Amino acid sequence: MAKQQDKFKQVIAHAKEYGYIFSSSEIYDGLSAVYDYGQNGAELKKNIKDYWWKSMVQLHDNIVGLDAAILMHPTTWKASGHVDAFNDPLIDNKDSKKRYRADVLVEDYAEKINQKAQKEIAKAKKRFGDKFDEAEFVSTNPRVIRYKTEEKEILERLAKSLTNEDLADVKALIEELEIACPETGSKNWTDVKQFNLMFGTKLGASADSATDLYLRPETAQGIFVNFANVQKTGRMKIPFGIAQIGKAFRNEIVARQFIFRQREFEQMEMQFFVRPGEELTWFEKWKETRQQWHASLGLGEENYRFHDHEKMAHYANAATDIEFNFPFGFKELEGIHSRTDFDLKAHEEHSGKKLQFFDPEMNKNYVPYVIETSIGLDRMFLAVFSSSLQEEELEGGTSRTVLKLPAILAPYKAAILPLVKKDGLPEIAQEIVDDLKWDFNITYDEKDAVGRRYRRQDAAGTPFCITVDHDTKDDHQVTVRNRDTMEQKRVPIAELKSLIQKEVDFKTWMKK
Ligand SMILES: Nc1ncnc2c1ncn2[C@@H]1O[C@H](COP(=O)(O)OP(=O)(O)OP(=O)(O)O)[C@@H](O)[C@H]1O
Numbered sequence: 001m002a003k004q005q006d007k008f009k010q011v012i013a014h015a016k017e018y019g020y021i022f023s024s025s026e027i028y029d030g031l032s033a034v035y036d037y038g039q040n041g042a043e044l045k046k047n048i049k050d051y052w053w054k055s056m057v058q059l060h061d062n063i064v065g066l067d068a069a070i071l072m073h074p075t076t077w078k079a080s081g082h083v084d085a086f087n088d089p090l091i092d093n094k095d096s097k098k099r100y101r102a103d104v105l106v107e108d109y110a111e112k113i114n115q116k117a118q119k120e121i122a123k124a125k126k127r128f129g130d131k132f133d134e135a136e137f138v139s140t141n142p143r144v145i146r147y148k149t150e151e152k153e154i155l156e157r158l159a160k161s162l163t164n165e166d167l168a169d170v171k172a173l174i175e176e177l178e179i180a181c182p183e184t185g186s187k188n189w190t191d192v193k194q195f196n197l198m199f200g201t202k203l204g205a206s207a208d209s210a211t212d213l214y215l216r217p218e219t220a221q222g223i224f225v226n227f228a229n230v231q232k233t234g235r236m237k238i239p240f241g242i243a244q245i246g247k248a249f250r251n252e253i254v255a256r257q258f259i260f261r262q263r264e265f266e267q268m269e270m271q272f273f274v275r276p277g278e279e280l281t282w283f284e285k286w287k288e289t290r291q292q293w294h295a296s297l298g299l300g301e302e303n304y305r306f307h308d309h310e311k312m313a314h315y316a317n318a319a320t321d322i323e324f325n326f327p328f329g330f331k332e333l334e335g336i337h338s339r340t341d342f343d344l345k346a347h348e349e350h351s352g353k354k355l356q357f358f359d360p361e362m363n364k365n366y367v368p369y370v371i372e373t374s375i376g377l378d379r380m381f382l383a384v385f386s387s388s389l390q391e392e393e394l395e396g397g398t399s400r401t402v403l404k405l406p407a408i409l410a411p412y413k414a415a416i417l418p419l420v421k422k423d424g425l426p427e428i429a430q431e432i433v434d435d436l437k438w439d440f441n442i443t444y445d446e447k448d449a450v451g452r453r454y455r456r457q458d459a460a461g462t463p464f465c466i467t468v469d470h471d472t473k474d475d476h477q478v479t480v481r482n483r484d485t486m487e488q489k490r491v492p493i494a495e496l497k498s499l500i501q502k503e504v505d506f507k508t509w510m511k512k
Contacts (some may be wrong), residue, residue, distance in 0.1 A: 008327035011386045012258055014401070018460050020044065020385065021259060033255025033263045040460060041381075043411030043441060045266075048380050049245050051408065052268045054506060055293055056243040063241035063270065064234055068222025070215055070247055077198065077214050079350035080221050080343060081314060087194035089162070089170055090253045095186035101253050102170045102192045103158060105179050110154045111329075117147035159310065167192040197250045199263075215249035220372060222246070223271045224343045227355050227368075231273075238357050238368055239282065241272040245377065257328055259378040266377035273368035275359065276341065282371045283318050283338045290322060290336060290373050296512045297406045299387045305330060315342035322375075324383045333383055334375035341367040384409060388461065403461035404484055407503045413440040414464040414500055415457045421446050429468045432478070432493060440500055458483055463503060466496065 015021040019038035023030035037045050057065045077083050091102040120143055125132045138144055154177070161169035171192045180187050199215040216222065223242045230242055245268045255261050274282045287306070294304060302325070309319040318338040323330040344355040344367045356365045388404045407413065416433050418425035426446055436442045443462065445453050450467060457465050465481040472478055472493075480499065481488045491499060502508070 004327055004329070007386075008258075011327055011382075011389055014389055014403070014459070015041070015258075015385060018403070033252060033261065035259050035262060035378075040411040044384070044405070044409060044461075045377065045381055047409040047411070048377060048384065049268065051297075051506075051509075052293075052375070052377075052380075053243065053245065055510060056241070056270050059510070060241065062236070062239065063243055063272075064230060064236070066223055066226060066230065066242050066244045067246065068219070068226060068244060070249075071201075071203070071213055072216060072221060072225070074211065074213055075350050076221050076225060076347075077217075079346040080224075081346070082198060082214075082217055083196075085314060086198055086217060087196050088253055089167055089192045090195045091171065091174065091192045092190040093181040093184070093186050094188040094190060096181045096184040098181055098183055099253055100181075102167075102174060103162060104254065105182075106154060106158045106170070106173055106177070108182075109177055109179050110151045110158075113147050113151045113154070117144045117151070120144050120147070165194075167194070195253055197252065199249045199251050216247075217250050218248050218374070219244050219246045219267045219269045220271060220374065221343070223269065224347055224355075224370075225351075227273070227344060228353070231357065238359060239272060239274045239278075241270050243268075243270040245269075257326075257331075259382050260326065260328075260331065262378060267374055268377050268380075269372065269374045271339075272371040272373075273357070274371060275362075276366055276369050279338045279340070279369040279371060280318060283336065286371050286373055287320060287336055290334060290375075293510075294322065296510050297384070297409070298512065299324075299383060299406075303383075303387055307332070313337070315339050324379070325387075326382060327386050333379050334373065337372045337374070339370040339372050341369050343370065344368065400455055400458055402458040402483065405461040405463075406509070407463040408506065408509045410461050410463050411441060412443040412457075412460070412462045413504055414466050414496075415443045415445050415453070415462045417444075417450060417453050417465055417467045418446050419450055419467055419469040423470065424473065425468050425470070428472055432466065432468070432496065436496060436500070439497060440504070454481060464500065 018040055020041035022036045022038055024034035024036050025031055053065070056063050089102040090099055091105070092099050120141065121134060121137065124137050124141070125134070138148070154173070157173055158170065161167070161173065168191070171189065174189060175187070178187060198217050201213050201215060203211045203213050223244055226242070230236060231240075245266065247264060248267050249264050252261055252263055255263055272282060272286065291304070295301065304325075305323050307321040307323050309321070312319050316337045317340050320336050321332040322334040322336070324333040348355050348367065356367050358365050384405060385403075390402050390404055391399055392402055393399050414436065416429045418429040429444060429446070433442050433444050445456070447453070454465055463483045465483070467479040467481070469479065476494070477490045477492050478496070479488050480491045480496075
């Protein structure tokens with residue numbers, strides 16, 4: 001745990017030091033759970049967006065893009081259920097005056113019990129070595145059985161009381177488990193209340209005539225209300241999808257864990273419209289496609305797991321989360337949901353407009369069913385950044401900090417470094433920059449000894465350092481150093497473009 005916290009602190013500090021992420025309005029001491037992306041962060045974020053967008057829109061001839069407005073007609077949120085049901089259960093501690101999500105307090109408690117079971121398993125694994133049979137141990141060891149049963153019972157009761165909106169029982173559970181305020185240890189709790197997560201705002205200048213609006217809490221509804229527009233003007237045939245990347249806003253009760261849970265964030269969502277009855281087949285297909293997309297980036301298979309939902313949102317008939325091993329443990333990175341015809345039907349009812357498709361093969365009209373894949377761009381950023389940040393021991397007892405970002409996502413693909421700041425080397429280096437910058441984002445650095453510059457680029461995540469030295473003048477070759485292997489080789493200047501291109505080729509990455 002302490003190790004995890006250290007790693008997380010290191011991630012946050014590194015993100016700031018290397019211009020990836022700053023607190024919003026930091027000169028005024030920041031704004032809680034709102035962040036700005038710096039010069040390198042903006043590039044990494046853009047590259048993640050491109051990788052997603054191309055894989056969705058460019059590679060699928062039946063998926064098109066959309067860029068809907070953040071502000072939408074207020075009835076949208078009545079139809080979608082957000083006005084009535086986009087709530088989190090909150091609880092206040094009367095002594096510390098701290099506010100928590102009641103369900104998260106219980107889940108954290110259950111997770112601690114799970115960790116006790118994991119500790120027993122790890123101990124036994126160490127003791128029995130190769131002969132250890134984990135499944136057998138988990139099903140026979142009385143202590144592990146007790147922990148696992150306890151955890152399951154707590155989570156089941158929580159799920160039941162949330163489904164039945166029995167908030168009194170959520171409070172009873174907190175009291176029975178003697179859960180204390182994590183900051184002060186006080187057990188003096190208020191009742192559990194529902195809290196709507198949408199941010200309200202006003203349209204119009206004068207107070208009387210202004211209309212109450214919401215900043216969208218998800219991008220999906222912008223797609224649903226445009227279903228007929230896109231289908232007709234794009235002459236789309238079922239099955240087809242609409243993809244969108246954009247900001248969403250949620251007034252999260254407890255915003256913590258850096259960019260993992262923010263109040264303003266970005267989503268990359270794709271809604272895929274299918275024939276009723278075929279949704280579960282497509283749900284499985286999209287699960288697989290999204291898993292392949294993640295695998296292609298090479299962040300480590302062991303860092304992913306699927307979590308199928310037993311408790312479903314009111315609109316869904318199947319749901320799974322792709323969880324990632326963040327520095328604070330496995331948490332939701334992406335949701336894949338079979339949303340049925342709930343949204344389109346609700347918008348038909350509230351707008352009086354038809355949101356249907358005439359299927360020529362079936363010779364009838366129907367409201368399509370929907371499979372949604374929804375990934376938080378900021379969470380993907382954190383997944384990429386935190387798993388890429390490594391401390392490496394080197395020969396001779398030294399170490400280096402290296403940000404092993406997938407080359408296709410790295411902000412700068414190469415740094416061009418003149419060995420010294422004289423003898424015409426900076427001019428040659430600048431010529432190389434001027435040539436390569438048409439195809440790649442390239443940086444130039446001439447300050448400090450070359451070794452220090454290598455370390456700086458390692459920590460910033462630049463895949464290649466290209467050094468111009470005195471021999472370059474005669475042989476027109478440069479030294480290319482690979483960030484990950486630290487290997488160096490001489491390469492003709494004329495071959496640099498194809499060398500970099502090979503490392504950042506979209507097709508090669510996607511086919512991995
Ligand atoms: N507050 C947030 N900050 C950053 N990303 C978010 C936030 N809330 C949701 N997301 C991202 O949007 C995706 C889709 O949203 P969805 O409504 O399914 O999330 P959620 O289930 O409410 O997430 P959580 O349970 O963590 O609150 C999530 O998988 C996540 O990556």
